[in-house]
Amino acid sequence: MLKHLEKIGEIIKKHQNSPQAPLMKELNPTIRGWCNYYAPVSSKETFSSCDCQIWSKLRRWAKKRGKGSINKDKYWRNGWSFETEDRFKLVKHAETPIIRHIKVQDTRSPFDGNWTYWGQRLGDYSDLTARKQKLLNRQKGKCTHCGLHFLPGDITEVDHRTPRVEGGKDTYDNLDLLHKHCHGEKTALDINRQNIGDNG
Numbered sequence: 001m002l003k004h005l006e007k008i009g010e011i012i013k014k015h016q017n018s019p020q021a022p023l024m025k026e027l028n029p030t031i032r033g034w035c036n037y038y039a040p041v042s043s044k045e046t047f048s049s050c051d052c053q054i055w056s057k058l059r060r061w062a063k064k065r066g067k068g069s070i071n072k073d074k075y076w077r078n079g080w081s082f083e084t085e086d087r088f089k090l091v092k093h094a095e096t097p098i099i100r101h102i103k104v105q106d107t108r109s110p111f112d113g114n115w116t117y118w119g120q121r122l123g124d125y126s127d128l129t130a131r132k133q134k135l136l137n138r139q140k141g142k143c144t145h146c147g148l149h150f151l152p153g154d155i156t157e158v159d160h161r162t163p164r165v166e167g168g169k170d171t172y173d174n175l176d177l178l179h180k181h182c183h184g185e186k187t188a189l190d191i192n193r194q195n196i197g198d199n200g
Contacts, residue, residue: 001046001049001050004034004050005050005053005054007030008027008030008031008054008057009057011023011026011027011030012027012057012058012061014026015061016061016064016065017065020075020082020084021084021088023061024082024083024084024088024089024090027090027091028090028091028146028185029146029147029148031054031090031091031092031093032091032096032146032148032179032181033146033148034093035047035091035093035096036096036148036151036154039096039097039151044094046093047092047093047094047096048093048094050093051092051093051094054093055080055082058075058082058090062074062075084188086188086191086192086195087184087188088185088188088189088192091181095181131158131175132156132158132177134172135158135172135175135176135177136150136177138172139176139177143177143178143179143182144176144177144178145159145176145178145179145182145183145185145186146179146182148179150177150179154179154180155179155180156177156178156179156180157177157178157179157180157183158175158176158177158178159175159176159177159178159183159186159187160174160175161174161175161176162174163190163194165194166194
């Protein structure tokens with residue numbers, strides 16, 4: 001956990017002069033990857049402790065940017081959720097479900113390419129439909145937003161690469177399977193891009 005928090009601190013320091021969104025875009029996959037890896041052996045208390053310590057680091061980040069003062073309303077919303085005005089927010093460790101996985105066949109690995117087998121295991125924990133199964137196989141078990149493998153217990157959602165409001169079709173060549181939180185992030189980025197285009 002200490003190495004993880006040290007890495008988080010390095011990222012925050014690197015982005016001391018960056019806007020909030022680029023900072024979170026680097027923090028989120030780091031947090032998510034660590035949580036997914038350690039979820040089977042960690043506790044909610046451990047994850048909550050990480051969130052608390054990161055909150056302190058971000059508070060110092062905001063204080064330096066504010067030249068000694070902290071603009072809470074600018075960086076924190078909805079009960080101390082570190083997020084932007086367009087709802088792009090920092091992933092919290094404590095939001096990761098603690099899953100005690102069932103025993104896997106000794107000859108199986110999440111990276112052995114047998115996505116049918118792993119899709120069935122995902123199906124034991126989630127609402128994996130036939131459409132999601134097809135996307136899972138096409139993506140070789142990885143979320144196209146963060147690049148991490150799906151694990152049993154992950155909540156998944158289907159995303160339209162080109163949003164429907166922009167004329168995107170509900171066809172497989174326009175669909176990707178994402179983690180639920182990744183889908184939320186991509187949607188926020190899509191909306192932000194649309195707003196920039198409208199104002200441009």
